[in-house]
Amino acid sequence: MATTAQPSVETIRTRLARVDDPELDESIVDLDYIESLTINESEVTVTLVLPTAWCSPAFAWMMATGARDELESLPRVTTATIRLEDHMHQEEINRGVNERLEFEEVFEDADDDIEAVRRTLAEKVRMSRQYRAIGALREAGLEDDQVVELTRDAIDLGDEDEAGADSDTVVVYLADGAFGVSVPAEPIIEYLQKATEVDIVTQPTDRVFATAEADPIAPEELDRIQHRARLTGATVTGQGTICEGLNRARNL
Amino acid sequence: MYRHDGEDVFVIDAHVHDWDASEENIIHEGGEQFIQCFHDYHTAFTPEERQWDMDEYRKYSDERMVRDLFRDGHADMAIFQPTALSEFYEHGFNTVEDNATLTDEYPGRFVLNGRFDSREGEDGLEELERQKEVHDITGVKLYTAEWRGDSKGWRLDSKDSFEYLEKCSELGITNIHAHKGPTIRPLNRDAFDVRDIDDAATSFPELNFIVEHVGFPRFDDFAHIGAEETNVYGGISVVAPMAHARPRKFGEIMGELLFWVGEDNLLFGSDYALWEPEWVVEAVMEAELTSEQRDEFGVELTHDVKKKIIGENAAELYDIDIEERKQELADDEITAEFDLEDQYSGATAD
Structure with a gap:
Protein backbone atom coordinates (compact mmCIF):
# COMPACT_ATOMS: atom_id res chain seq x y z
CA MET A 1 0.00 0.00 0.00
CA ALA A 2 1.33 3.37 -0.93
CA THR A 3 2.18 5.42 2.08
CA PRO A 22 -25.18 12.13 24.72
CA GLU A 23 -26.59 14.02 27.66
CA LEU A 24 -25.83 17.54 26.49
CA ASP A 25 -26.48 17.29 22.75
CA GLU A 26 -23.22 19.02 21.95
CA SER A 27 -20.03 17.80 20.33
CA ILE A 28 -17.13 16.62 22.50
CA VAL A 29 -14.88 18.96 20.55
CA ASP A 30 -17.02 22.05 21.21
CA LEU A 31 -17.31 20.99 24.84
CA ASP A 32 -13.52 20.87 25.07
CA TYR A 33 -13.30 17.29 26.28
CA ILE A 34 -10.33 16.51 24.00
CA GLU A 35 -7.31 16.89 26.23
CA SER A 36 -4.73 15.87 23.63
CA LEU A 37 -4.23 14.17 20.27
CA THR A 38 -1.25 12.14 19.12
CA ILE A 39 -0.96 11.11 15.50
CA ASN A 40 1.68 8.56 14.62
CA GLU A 41 1.26 7.70 10.95
CA SER A 42 -2.00 5.77 10.84
CA GLU A 43 -2.32 5.40 14.60
CA VAL A 44 -4.18 8.01 16.58
CA THR A 45 -4.39 8.38 20.34
CA VAL A 46 -7.03 10.63 21.88
CA THR A 47 -7.04 11.66 25.51
CA LEU A 48 -10.47 12.50 26.85
CA VAL A 49 -11.26 14.33 30.09
CA LEU A 50 -14.89 14.72 31.11
CA PRO A 51 -16.33 17.41 33.40
CA THR A 52 -16.65 15.15 36.43
CA ALA A 53 -14.76 12.12 37.61
CA TRP A 54 -18.18 10.65 38.31
CA CYS A 55 -19.72 11.17 34.91
CA SER A 56 -21.81 8.07 34.26
CA PRO A 57 -19.64 5.27 32.86
CA ALA A 58 -22.36 4.57 30.30
CA PHE A 59 -22.06 8.11 28.95
CA ALA A 60 -18.27 8.01 29.08
CA TRP A 61 -18.38 4.68 27.25
CA MET A 62 -20.57 6.10 24.48
CA MET A 63 -18.20 9.01 23.91
CA ALA A 64 -15.09 6.84 24.03
CA THR A 65 -16.44 4.19 21.63
CA GLY A 66 -17.97 6.92 19.45
CA ALA A 67 -14.59 8.61 19.15
CA ARG A 68 -12.86 5.29 18.39
CA ASP A 69 -15.36 4.28 15.72
CA GLU A 70 -15.49 7.69 14.02
CA LEU A 71 -11.71 7.87 13.78
CA GLU A 72 -11.32 4.34 12.52
CA SER A 73 -13.79 5.07 9.75
CA LEU A 74 -11.23 7.50 8.31
CA PRO A 75 -9.27 5.87 5.46
CA ARG A 76 -5.91 6.96 6.83
CA VAL A 77 -6.51 5.71 10.36
CA THR A 78 -5.91 2.06 11.17
CA THR A 79 -6.13 2.18 14.95
CA ALA A 80 -7.61 4.72 17.30
CA THR A 81 -6.66 4.37 20.95
CA ILE A 82 -8.74 6.17 23.54
CA ARG A 83 -7.33 7.31 26.87
CA LEU A 84 -9.98 8.46 29.29
CA GLU A 85 -8.33 10.30 32.18
CA ASP A 86 -9.47 11.57 35.59
CA HIS A 87 -12.48 9.33 35.63
CA MET A 88 -13.30 6.95 38.46
CA HIS A 89 -13.81 4.11 35.97
CA GLN A 90 -11.04 5.02 33.56
CA GLU A 91 -9.31 1.66 33.85
CA GLU A 92 -12.37 -0.39 33.00
CA ILE A 93 -13.43 1.95 30.23
CA ASN A 94 -10.00 2.22 28.62
CA ARG A 95 -9.52 -1.52 28.72
CA GLY A 96 -13.01 -2.20 27.36
CA VAL A 97 -12.87 0.35 24.59
CA ASN A 98 -9.36 -0.47 23.41
CA GLU A 99 -9.80 -4.22 23.68
CA ARG A 100 -13.12 -3.84 21.90
CA LEU A 101 -15.21 -5.47 24.58
CA GLU A 102 -18.92 -4.94 25.09
CA PHE A 103 -20.07 -2.57 27.84
CA GLU A 104 -21.89 -5.39 29.59
CA GLU A 105 -18.70 -7.49 29.69
CA VAL A 106 -16.81 -4.71 31.41
CA PHE A 107 -19.55 -3.56 33.77
CA GLU A 108 -21.26 -6.75 34.79
CA ASP A 109 -23.26 -5.01 37.50
CA ALA A 110 -24.75 -2.40 35.21
CA ASP A 111 -28.54 -2.58 35.22
CA ASP A 112 -29.08 -0.87 31.92
CA ASP A 113 -27.84 -2.04 28.61
CA ILE A 114 -26.01 0.67 26.79
CA GLU A 115 -28.45 0.77 23.89
CA ALA A 116 -31.35 1.52 26.23
CA VAL A 117 -29.41 4.40 27.76
CA ARG A 118 -28.50 5.70 24.32
CA ARG A 119 -32.09 5.48 23.17
CA THR A 120 -33.45 7.35 26.22
CA LEU A 121 -30.95 10.15 25.82
CA ALA A 122 -31.53 10.43 22.08
CA GLU A 123 -35.26 10.68 22.71
CA LYS A 124 -34.71 13.52 25.17
CA VAL A 125 -32.61 15.32 22.65
CA ARG A 126 -35.31 14.80 20.00
CA MET A 127 -37.93 16.33 22.31
CA SER A 128 -35.87 19.40 23.04
CA ARG A 129 -35.19 19.89 19.34
CA GLN A 130 -38.87 19.32 18.57
CA TYR A 131 -39.73 22.14 20.94
CA ARG A 132 -37.61 24.56 18.95
CA ALA A 133 -38.84 23.31 15.57
CA ILE A 134 -42.50 23.60 16.54
CA GLY A 135 -41.82 27.04 18.02
CA ALA A 136 -40.36 28.16 14.70
CA LEU A 137 -43.37 26.81 12.77
CA ARG A 138 -45.88 28.49 15.07
CA GLU A 139 -43.88 31.69 14.83
CA ALA A 140 -44.13 31.43 11.03
CA GLY A 141 -47.91 31.36 11.35
CA LEU A 142 -48.80 27.66 11.22
CA GLU A 143 -51.93 26.61 13.11
CA ASP A 144 -51.67 23.79 15.66
CA ASP A 145 -53.49 21.28 13.43
CA GLN A 146 -51.15 22.11 10.56
CA VAL A 147 -48.14 21.59 12.84
CA VAL A 148 -49.19 18.19 14.15
CA GLU A 149 -50.23 16.90 10.72
CA LEU A 150 -47.09 18.01 8.94
CA THR A 151 -45.40 15.21 7.01
CA ARG A 152 -41.79 14.91 5.93
CA ASP A 153 -42.56 15.35 2.22
CA ALA A 154 -44.18 18.73 2.88
CA ILE A 155 -40.81 20.18 3.94
CA ASP A 156 -38.48 21.28 1.20
CA LEU A 157 -34.93 21.55 2.51
CA GLY A 158 -33.70 22.81 -0.85
CA ASP A 159 -31.35 20.97 -3.17
CA GLU A 160 -28.49 19.95 -0.96
CA ASP A 161 -26.06 19.76 -3.87
CA GLU A 162 -26.72 23.31 -4.91
CA ALA A 163 -25.36 26.47 -3.45
CA GLY A 164 -28.84 27.06 -2.01
CA ALA A 165 -28.23 24.29 0.53
CA ASP A 166 -26.75 26.91 2.81
CA SER A 167 -29.99 28.84 2.73
CA ASP A 168 -31.21 30.13 6.09
CA THR A 169 -34.76 29.06 5.44
CA VAL A 170 -36.68 25.98 4.38
CA VAL A 171 -40.10 25.90 2.76
CA VAL A 172 -43.02 24.14 4.39
CA TYR A 173 -45.91 23.32 2.05
CA LEU A 174 -49.43 23.46 3.41
CA ALA A 175 -52.92 22.57 2.12
CA ASP A 176 -51.62 19.74 -0.07
CA GLY A 177 -48.89 21.89 -1.47
CA ALA A 178 -51.19 24.78 -2.38
CA PHE A 179 -48.84 27.26 -0.80
CA GLY A 180 -45.48 27.38 0.94
CA VAL A 181 -44.31 29.11 4.11
CA SER A 182 -40.73 30.07 4.71
CA VAL A 183 -39.33 28.92 8.09
CA PRO A 184 -35.86 29.29 9.68
CA ALA A 185 -33.83 26.28 8.54
CA GLU A 186 -31.69 25.49 11.57
CA PRO A 187 -34.28 24.24 14.08
CA ILE A 188 -36.06 22.24 11.37
CA ILE A 189 -32.92 20.58 9.99
CA GLU A 190 -31.54 19.79 13.46
CA TYR A 191 -34.83 18.29 14.47
CA LEU A 192 -35.20 16.14 11.35
CA GLN A 193 -31.70 14.79 11.81
CA LYS A 194 -32.52 13.48 15.29
CA ALA A 195 -36.06 12.38 14.37
CA THR A 196 -34.59 10.29 11.55
CA GLU A 197 -31.94 8.84 13.83
CA VAL A 198 -34.54 7.62 16.35
CA ASP A 199 -36.87 6.33 13.60
CA ILE A 200 -39.70 8.80 14.10
CA VAL A 201 -39.33 9.98 10.52
CA THR A 202 -38.31 7.34 8.03
CA GLN A 203 -40.84 7.61 5.18
CA PRO A 204 -41.82 10.71 3.15
CA THR A 205 -45.41 10.40 4.37
CA ASP A 206 -44.45 10.05 8.06
CA ARG A 207 -45.70 12.72 10.39
CA VAL A 208 -42.77 14.83 11.46
CA PHE A 209 -43.72 15.36 15.11
CA ALA A 210 -44.62 12.89 17.83
CA THR A 211 -45.07 12.67 21.60
CA ALA A 212 -42.23 11.42 23.79
CA GLU A 213 -43.85 7.98 23.49
CA ALA A 214 -43.65 8.27 19.68
CA ASP A 215 -47.42 8.65 19.29
CA PRO A 216 -49.12 11.15 16.96
CA ILE A 217 -49.99 14.44 18.64
CA ALA A 218 -53.59 15.72 18.78
CA PRO A 219 -53.82 19.50 18.12
CA GLU A 220 -55.40 20.17 21.52
CA GLU A 221 -52.47 18.37 23.20
CA LEU A 222 -49.85 20.49 21.53
CA ASP A 223 -49.47 23.06 24.34
CA ARG A 224 -48.97 20.35 26.93
CA ILE A 225 -46.51 18.49 24.73
CA GLN A 226 -44.60 21.71 24.15
CA HIS A 227 -44.44 22.42 27.89
CA ARG A 228 -42.98 18.99 28.49
CA ALA A 229 -40.54 19.33 25.63
CA ARG A 230 -39.49 22.77 26.86
CA LEU A 231 -38.74 21.24 30.24
CA THR A 232 -36.67 18.52 28.59
CA GLY A 233 -34.70 21.24 26.82
CA ALA A 234 -34.18 23.14 30.07
CA THR A 235 -32.91 19.91 31.63
CA VAL A 236 -30.41 19.31 28.85
CA THR A 237 -29.12 22.88 28.77
CA GLY A 238 -29.25 23.25 32.57
CA GLN A 239 -27.08 20.18 32.98
CA GLY A 240 -24.92 21.56 30.17
CA THR A 241 -24.38 24.73 32.19
CA ILE A 242 -23.33 22.73 35.23
CA CYS A 243 -20.96 20.52 33.21
CA GLU A 244 -19.47 23.43 31.35
CA GLY A 245 -18.74 25.19 34.66
CA LEU A 246 -17.18 22.05 36.10
CA ASN A 247 -15.10 21.47 33.01
CA ARG A 248 -13.78 25.00 33.20
CA ALA A 249 -13.01 24.55 36.90
CA ARG A 250 -11.17 21.29 36.29
CA ASN A 251 -9.02 22.87 33.63
CA LEU A 252 -7.96 25.87 35.70
CA MET B 1 -32.00 40.00 56.61
CA TYR B 2 -31.83 41.25 53.13
CA ARG B 3 -33.16 44.69 52.24
CA HIS B 4 -35.20 44.44 49.07
CA ASP B 5 -37.92 46.70 47.67
CA GLY B 6 -37.87 48.78 50.85
CA GLU B 7 -38.52 45.78 53.05
CA ASP B 8 -36.36 43.63 55.32
CA VAL B 9 -36.66 40.09 54.03
CA PHE B 10 -36.13 37.19 56.44
CA VAL B 11 -33.57 34.76 55.03
CA ILE B 12 -33.38 31.07 55.93
CA ASP B 13 -30.46 29.32 54.31
CA ALA B 14 -32.01 25.85 54.16
CA HIS B 15 -28.90 23.95 53.17
CA VAL B 16 -25.60 24.38 55.01
CA HIS B 17 -22.76 22.10 56.11
CA ASP B 18 -19.90 22.14 58.56
CA TRP B 19 -17.57 19.62 57.00
CA ASP B 20 -14.15 18.12 57.59
CA ALA B 21 -12.30 16.92 54.51
CA SER B 22 -8.87 17.44 56.01
CA GLU B 23 -6.26 14.99 54.82
CA GLU B 24 -6.11 13.37 58.27
CA ASN B 25 -9.79 12.56 58.06
CA ILE B 26 -9.71 10.94 54.61
CA ILE B 27 -9.52 7.14 54.67
CA HIS B 28 -10.53 6.28 51.10
CA GLU B 29 -9.63 7.83 47.74
CA GLY B 30 -13.33 8.55 47.30
CA GLY B 31 -12.99 11.11 50.09
CA GLU B 32 -10.33 13.03 48.20
CA GLN B 33 -12.28 12.84 44.92
CA PHE B 34 -15.37 14.00 46.75
CA ILE B 35 -13.86 17.20 48.15
CA GLN B 36 -12.04 17.88 44.88
CA CYS B 37 -15.34 17.61 43.06
CA PHE B 38 -16.97 19.96 45.58
CA HIS B 39 -14.18 22.43 44.99
CA ASP B 40 -14.76 22.21 41.24
CA TYR B 41 -18.41 23.09 41.80
CA HIS B 42 -17.29 25.91 44.06
CA THR B 43 -14.90 27.46 41.53
CA ALA B 44 -17.27 26.82 38.61
CA PHE B 45 -19.86 29.28 39.90
CA THR B 46 -18.09 31.51 42.44
CA PRO B 47 -16.91 34.98 41.42
CA GLU B 48 -13.16 34.82 41.14
CA GLU B 49 -12.42 37.19 44.00
CA ARG B 50 -14.59 35.10 46.33
CA GLN B 51 -13.03 31.71 45.65
CA TRP B 52 -11.49 29.74 48.52
CA ASP B 53 -8.23 27.87 48.19
CA MET B 54 -8.23 24.13 48.67
CA ASP B 55 -6.74 24.18 52.19
CA GLU B 56 -9.39 26.49 53.50
CA TYR B 57 -12.02 24.51 51.66
CA ARG B 58 -11.11 21.21 53.29
CA LYS B 59 -11.97 22.44 56.76
CA TYR B 60 -13.10 25.84 57.99
CA SER B 61 -13.60 27.16 61.47
CA ASP B 62 -16.93 27.52 63.24
CA GLU B 63 -16.13 31.22 63.61
CA ARG B 64 -15.76 31.63 59.88
CA MET B 65 -18.99 29.78 59.23
CA VAL B 66 -21.00 31.93 61.63
CA ARG B 67 -19.51 35.09 60.10
CA ASP B 68 -20.11 33.94 56.53
CA LEU B 69 -23.72 33.09 57.24
CA PHE B 70 -24.95 35.70 59.69
CA ARG B 71 -22.60 38.67 59.54
CA ASP B 72 -21.97 38.76 55.80
CA GLY B 73 -24.42 36.27 54.32
CA HIS B 74 -27.75 38.01 55.04
CA ALA B 75 -29.00 34.80 56.64
CA ASP B 76 -31.13 35.02 59.78
CA MET B 77 -31.23 31.27 60.20
CA ALA B 78 -29.63 28.22 58.63
CA ILE B 79 -30.55 24.56 58.41
CA PHE B 80 -27.85 21.91 58.76
CA GLN B 81 -28.04 19.03 56.29
CA PRO B 82 -25.61 16.36 57.51
CA THR B 83 -23.71 14.03 55.19
CA ALA B 84 -22.03 11.09 56.89
CA LEU B 85 -19.88 9.53 54.13
CA SER B 86 -18.29 7.35 56.78
CA GLU B 87 -16.65 5.00 54.27
CA PHE B 88 -14.65 7.95 52.95
CA TYR B 89 -13.93 9.94 56.10
CA GLU B 90 -12.74 8.52 59.40
CA HIS B 91 -14.95 10.73 61.53
CA GLY B 92 -17.54 11.38 58.84
CA PHE B 93 -17.73 14.36 56.52
CA ASN B 94 -20.42 16.57 58.01
CA THR B 95 -21.99 14.69 60.86
CA VAL B 96 -25.03 15.34 63.02
CA GLU B 97 -22.86 15.57 66.13
CA ASP B 98 -20.40 17.99 64.53
CA ASN B 99 -23.26 20.18 63.38
CA ALA B 100 -24.75 19.99 66.87
CA THR B 101 -21.81 21.92 68.32
CA LEU B 102 -22.97 25.04 66.55
CA THR B 103 -26.68 24.45 66.97
CA ASP B 104 -26.19 24.04 70.73
CA GLU B 105 -24.23 27.26 70.84
CA TYR B 106 -26.70 29.28 68.74
CA PRO B 107 -30.04 27.51 69.10
CA GLY B 108 -32.11 30.34 67.65
CA ARG B 109 -29.99 30.55 64.54
CA PHE B 110 -29.69 26.97 63.44
CA VAL B 111 -31.99 24.08 62.76
CA LEU B 112 -30.25 20.73 63.11
CA ASN B 113 -31.38 17.92 60.87
CA GLY B 114 -30.61 14.27 61.42
CA ARG B 115 -30.02 11.48 58.95
CA PHE B 116 -30.77 7.87 58.26
CA ASP B 117 -29.65 5.20 55.84
CA SER B 118 -32.17 2.46 55.22
CA ARG B 119 -29.42 -0.17 55.00
CA GLU B 120 -28.57 0.22 58.69
CA GLY B 121 -31.40 -1.98 59.96
CA GLU B 122 -32.44 -1.96 63.64
CA ASP B 123 -29.33 -0.05 64.69
CA GLY B 124 -30.21 2.73 62.30
CA LEU B 125 -33.76 2.95 63.60
CA GLU B 126 -32.42 3.23 67.14
CA GLU B 127 -29.96 5.87 66.02
CA LEU B 128 -32.82 7.85 64.52
CA GLU B 129 -34.67 7.64 67.83
CA ARG B 130 -31.53 8.81 69.58
CA GLN B 131 -31.22 11.80 67.25
CA LYS B 132 -34.83 12.70 68.00
CA GLU B 133 -34.35 12.31 71.73
CA VAL B 134 -31.06 14.15 72.02
CA HIS B 135 -31.50 16.85 69.37
CA ASP B 136 -35.25 16.96 68.85
CA ILE B 137 -34.78 16.86 65.09
CA THR B 138 -37.75 17.56 62.81
CA GLY B 139 -36.00 16.77 59.55
CA VAL B 140 -33.46 14.44 58.02
CA LYS B 141 -31.03 14.67 55.16
CA LEU B 142 -30.70 11.53 53.05
CA TYR B 143 -27.81 10.68 50.82
CA THR B 144 -29.00 7.75 48.74
CA ALA B 145 -25.78 7.49 46.76
CA GLU B 146 -23.67 6.80 49.82
CA TRP B 147 -21.49 3.68 49.79
CA ARG B 148 -21.93 1.01 52.41
CA GLY B 149 -19.91 -2.17 52.09
CA ASP B 150 -20.65 -3.61 48.67
CA SER B 151 -23.71 -1.47 48.22
CA LYS B 152 -23.40 1.67 46.16
CA GLY B 153 -26.71 3.14 47.15
CA TRP B 154 -30.32 2.73 48.22
CA ARG B 155 -33.78 3.86 47.19
CA LEU B 156 -36.45 5.78 49.07
CA ASP B 157 -39.21 3.59 47.72
CA SER B 158 -37.71 0.36 49.10
CA LYS B 159 -39.33 -1.67 51.84
CA ASP B 160 -36.48 -0.88 54.23
CA SER B 161 -36.75 2.80 53.52
CA PHE B 162 -40.49 2.74 54.17
CA GLU B 163 -39.78 1.36 57.63
CA TYR B 164 -37.60 4.37 58.32
CA LEU B 165 -40.16 6.77 56.87
CA GLU B 166 -42.79 5.22 59.13
CA LYS B 167 -40.47 5.80 62.06
CA CYS B 168 -40.01 9.43 60.98
CA SER B 169 -43.74 9.86 60.82
CA GLU B 170 -44.15 8.33 64.28
CA LEU B 171 -41.42 10.54 65.77
CA GLY B 172 -42.66 13.75 64.13
CA ILE B 173 -39.68 14.04 61.81
CA THR B 174 -41.59 15.55 58.94
CA ASN B 175 -39.04 17.08 56.58
CA ILE B 176 -37.24 14.56 54.43
CA HIS B 177 -34.45 16.20 52.43
CA ALA B 178 -33.01 13.93 49.78
CA HIS B 179 -29.89 14.78 47.83
CA LYS B 180 -30.77 14.20 44.20
CA GLY B 181 -27.89 15.53 42.22
CA PRO B 182 -24.52 14.32 41.02
CA THR B 183 -23.82 10.95 42.54
CA ILE B 184 -20.94 8.61 43.14
CA ARG B 185 -22.94 5.57 42.30
CA PRO B 186 -22.58 5.53 38.60
CA LEU B 187 -23.26 1.93 37.70
CA ASN B 188 -26.74 1.50 38.90
CA ARG B 189 -29.48 2.83 36.67
CA ASP B 190 -30.85 4.64 39.71
CA ALA B 191 -27.72 6.72 39.97
CA PHE B 192 -29.33 9.99 38.92
CA ASP B 193 -32.80 8.90 39.71
CA VAL B 194 -35.36 11.00 41.58
CA ARG B 195 -38.26 8.77 40.71
CA ASP B 196 -38.13 6.97 44.05
CA ILE B 197 -39.48 10.20 45.59
CA ASP B 198 -42.78 9.72 43.79
CA ASP B 199 -43.90 6.57 45.55
CA ALA B 200 -42.48 7.68 48.90
CA ALA B 201 -44.34 11.01 48.71
CA THR B 202 -47.62 9.35 47.74
CA SER B 203 -47.27 6.74 50.48
CA PHE B 204 -46.40 9.29 53.19
CA PRO B 205 -48.61 12.32 52.57
CA GLU B 206 -47.94 13.52 56.14
CA LEU B 207 -44.23 13.98 55.34
CA ASN B 208 -42.63 16.67 53.19
CA PHE B 209 -40.03 15.60 50.65
CA ILE B 210 -37.49 18.24 49.71
CA VAL B 211 -35.53 17.28 46.63
CA GLU B 212 -32.16 18.96 46.99
CA HIS B 213 -30.58 20.32 43.81
CA VAL B 214 -33.99 19.87 42.10
CA GLY B 215 -32.93 16.51 40.73
CA PHE B 216 -30.23 17.62 38.28
CA PRO B 217 -29.42 16.02 35.91
CA ARG B 218 -32.94 14.55 36.06
CA PHE B 219 -34.56 17.94 36.47
CA ASP B 220 -37.46 17.01 34.19
CA ASP B 221 -38.34 13.93 36.23
CA PHE B 222 -38.28 16.03 39.38
CA ALA B 223 -40.48 18.75 37.87
CA HIS B 224 -43.13 16.22 36.86
CA ILE B 225 -43.18 14.71 40.36
CA GLY B 226 -43.25 18.17 41.92
CA ALA B 227 -46.19 19.11 39.73
CA GLU B 228 -48.19 16.10 40.87
CA GLU B 229 -47.37 15.85 44.56
CA THR B 230 -48.16 18.76 46.87
CA ASN B 231 -45.79 17.41 49.53
CA VAL B 232 -42.77 17.50 47.19
CA TYR B 233 -40.51 20.55 47.36
CA GLY B 234 -37.44 21.68 45.47
CA GLY B 235 -34.24 22.85 47.18
CA ILE B 236 -32.61 25.25 44.74
CA SER B 237 -28.99 24.98 45.87
CA VAL B 238 -26.71 24.45 42.83
CA VAL B 239 -29.28 26.40 40.77
CA ALA B 240 -29.07 29.47 43.04
CA PRO B 241 -25.44 30.44 42.27
CA MET B 242 -26.33 30.49 38.58
CA ALA B 243 -28.27 33.67 39.38
CA HIS B 244 -24.87 35.30 39.53
CA ALA B 245 -22.83 33.34 36.99
CA ARG B 246 -25.56 32.52 34.45
CA PRO B 247 -28.52 34.84 35.10
CA ARG B 248 -30.42 33.92 31.94
CA LYS B 249 -30.12 30.21 32.62
CA PHE B 250 -31.18 30.82 36.21
CA GLY B 251 -34.27 32.64 34.92
CA GLU B 252 -35.12 29.75 32.63
CA ILE B 253 -34.81 27.15 35.38
CA MET B 254 -36.82 29.31 37.79
CA GLY B 255 -39.43 29.74 35.08
CA GLU B 256 -39.74 25.98 34.79
CA LEU B 257 -39.79 25.52 38.58
CA LEU B 258 -42.49 28.13 39.09
CA PHE B 259 -44.49 26.68 36.21
CA TRP B 260 -44.36 23.05 37.37
CA VAL B 261 -43.59 23.02 41.09
CA GLY B 262 -44.96 26.40 42.18
CA GLU B 263 -43.83 29.29 44.36
CA ASP B 264 -44.90 27.67 47.65
CA ASN B 265 -42.74 24.61 47.16
CA LEU B 266 -39.27 26.04 46.55
CA LEU B 267 -36.56 26.51 49.20
CA PHE B 268 -33.41 28.57 49.02
CA GLY B 269 -30.10 27.04 50.08
CA SER B 270 -26.53 28.20 49.55
CA ASP B 271 -25.14 24.71 50.12
CA TYR B 272 -22.46 26.40 52.26
CA ALA B 273 -19.48 25.97 51.98
CA LEU B 274 -20.11 24.96 48.38
CA TRP B 275 -20.99 28.63 47.99
CA GLU B 276 -21.22 31.55 50.39
CA PRO B 277 -24.70 32.93 50.95
CA GLU B 278 -23.67 36.59 50.73
CA TRP B 279 -23.40 36.85 46.96
CA VAL B 280 -25.84 34.02 46.31
CA VAL B 281 -28.64 35.67 48.33
CA GLU B 282 -27.93 38.97 46.60
CA ALA B 283 -27.99 37.40 43.16
CA VAL B 284 -31.22 35.48 43.81
CA MET B 285 -33.02 38.45 45.37
CA GLU B 286 -31.99 40.77 42.55
CA ALA B 287 -32.73 38.23 39.80
CA GLU B 288 -35.46 39.00 37.30
CA LEU B 289 -36.99 37.02 34.51
CA THR B 290 -36.59 38.54 31.06
CA SER B 291 -39.78 39.66 29.36
CA GLU B 292 -39.51 36.72 26.95
CA GLN B 293 -39.22 34.36 29.92
CA ARG B 294 -42.28 35.91 31.57
CA ASP B 295 -44.27 35.43 28.34
CA GLU B 296 -42.88 31.99 27.76
CA PHE B 297 -43.64 30.56 31.18
CA GLY B 298 -46.55 32.76 32.20
CA VAL B 299 -45.02 33.20 35.66
CA GLU B 300 -43.47 36.09 37.59
CA LEU B 301 -40.49 36.14 39.92
CA THR B 302 -41.83 38.99 42.05
CA HIS B 303 -40.62 40.36 45.39
CA ASP B 304 -43.30 38.30 47.16
CA VAL B 305 -42.35 35.12 45.33
CA LYS B 306 -38.69 35.63 46.18
CA LYS B 307 -39.60 36.26 49.82
CA LYS B 308 -41.27 32.87 49.95
CA ILE B 309 -38.33 31.08 48.36
CA ILE B 310 -35.65 32.82 50.42
CA GLY B 311 -37.27 32.19 53.80
CA GLU B 312 -41.03 31.91 54.22
CA ASN B 313 -41.43 28.46 52.69
CA ALA B 314 -38.72 26.97 54.91
CA ALA B 315 -40.27 28.73 57.93
CA GLU B 316 -43.57 27.07 57.09
CA LEU B 317 -41.99 23.60 56.89
CA TYR B 318 -40.04 24.04 60.12
CA ASP B 319 -42.85 25.74 62.00
CA ILE B 320 -40.91 28.94 62.52
CA ASP B 321 -42.95 32.05 63.27
CA ILE B 322 -40.85 34.68 61.53
CA GLU B 323 -42.10 37.66 63.55
CA GLU B 324 -41.57 35.90 66.86
CA ARG B 325 -38.18 34.67 65.73
CA LYS B 326 -37.06 38.16 64.79
CA GLN B 327 -37.80 39.33 68.33
CA GLU B 328 -35.83 36.45 69.72
CA LEU B 329 -32.88 37.10 67.41
CA ALA B 330 -32.89 40.83 68.17
CA ASP B 331 -30.99 40.26 71.39
CA ASP B 332 -29.14 37.05 70.81
CA GLU B 333 -25.41 36.53 70.91
CA ILE B 334 -24.93 36.78 67.13
CA THR B 335 -26.80 40.07 66.92
CA ALA B 336 -24.65 41.47 69.71
CA GLU B 337 -21.41 40.15 68.23
CA PHE B 338 -22.03 41.47 64.72
CA ASP B 339 -24.01 44.61 65.60
CA LEU B 340 -27.13 43.46 63.83
CA GLU B 341 -29.54 45.31 66.16
CA ASP B 342 -30.66 47.68 63.41
CA GLN B 343 -32.06 45.01 61.18
CA TYR B 344 -34.20 43.57 63.96
CA SER B 345 -35.18 46.91 65.49
CA GLY B 346 -38.58 46.81 63.82
CA ALA B 347 -39.23 43.56 65.62
CA THR B 348 -38.45 44.84 69.11
CA ALA B 349 -40.36 48.10 68.78
CA ASP B 350 -43.64 46.55 69.84
Missing part, protein backbone atom coordinates in the same frame (compact mmCIF):
# COMPACT_ATOMS: atom_id res chain seq x y z
CA THR A 4 0.15 8.56 2.13
CA ALA A 5 0.60 11.47 4.46
CA GLN A 6 -0.68 10.86 7.97
CA PRO A 7 -4.05 12.44 8.78
CA SER A 8 -3.91 16.04 9.91
CA VAL A 9 -4.99 17.25 13.33
CA GLU A 10 -7.72 19.18 11.57
CA THR A 11 -9.09 16.03 9.94
CA ILE A 12 -9.09 14.23 13.26
CA ARG A 13 -10.80 17.05 15.10
CA THR A 14 -13.43 17.46 12.40
CA ARG A 15 -14.23 13.80 12.61
CA LEU A 16 -14.33 13.81 16.42
CA ALA A 17 -16.78 16.70 16.25
CA ARG A 18 -19.35 14.15 15.08
CA VAL A 19 -19.34 12.60 18.54
CA ASP A 20 -21.78 14.23 20.93
CA ASP A 21 -21.99 14.20 24.68
